[in-house]
Amino acid sequence: MAHILLFEDNLSIPYSNKGFIDEAINDHDLVIVGDAPAMWTALQHRQADILIVDLGTPDDYGQGIVTHMQENYPGTGLLVLTHGDQQDLRSQGLLLGADQILTKPVSASKLAAHVVALYRRIKRHRNIVAVPSPQWRLRTTERQLQVNESLPVDLTEKEFNFLQLLTSSSHPIARDTLNREMRIDITGDERRDTKKIDMLIYRLRRKVKKSLRVDLPVRNAYGTGYSLTAKLKQI
Structure with a gap:
């Protein structure tokens, strides 16, 4: 089962990405948060396989999230959704370590395909590099x-x-x-x-x-x- 955490910083449109994911992916559980503190708290309490970040503002806020995820949660896949005026964030985000950055609007099938492909890659990588935890x-x-x-x-x-x-x-x-x-x-x-x-x-x-x-x-x-x-x- 894929454990997915969805961060949408604009909840005025009720969970449109949730509908996309629920429609296309069967075996998963999905947690939705609406602000950064809730997102970091959720990550501390339960490891997410994939974090989907839907950013609604074209500033460096998204870059801070990508950098922090890369440093502190390298085993979690990171998929960032941006708007058409956020091309700088797209390029910089990939360089900083995001796995995928998609420009909205994005169809349900495209979002689901990227989530499924990212989850498969994460599982394969974990199986290859699995080592005993340090004591x-x-x-x-x-x-x-x-x-x-x-x-x-x-x-x-x-x-x-x-x-x-x-x-x-x-x-x-x-x-x-x-x-x-x-x-x-x-x-x-x-x-x-x-x-x-x-x-x-x-x-x-x-x-x-x-x-x-x-x-x-x-x-x-x-x-x-x-x-x-x-x-x-x-x-």
Whole structure:
């Protein structure tokens, strides 16, 4: 069964794309959202095979979505619907990593054909590259991070506290909560305070990539905060 997430930012026309998909694809479940926060929340709670984004405004908003999907959900197929005056978005979106960009109006049969073809390609790719999930461990006594049986990497106190906080919640933890719990100095300047936690995580990502040769299993929840993308076991 294909798990499809549909983001339409203009719901004044009731779910026209939903009708196209329901008519042409039998074995699927479809979730519809009308704004970006709801879309990111849906993706965090359940992996989508395909995200269809119907953009109604010719600005760089769509490019931000494509970039974030490529960085944080590379296993999800991305199909973007644009309007005729969004040719720049079409070209840039393909370069940034969208799988398909279709110009509206698009027929039900054409939309369905692209969805089916994209889903088949995703399933085939998953079957080819399927590998065991990395086993992450947070060593509390030594204050270290380890993946599988590799040599662990030493963590600073704040890096360790950050990862330990993420293990305590299945939902993203807001930056201000992280700042408070990790006792990061607060200046009162929201932009500056946000940059402090972001820089700490940026350095931690580089350290893990260099030492463990894998990406840190932490996701930026698009303005909400940070969450884990894999189980992190404390030992």
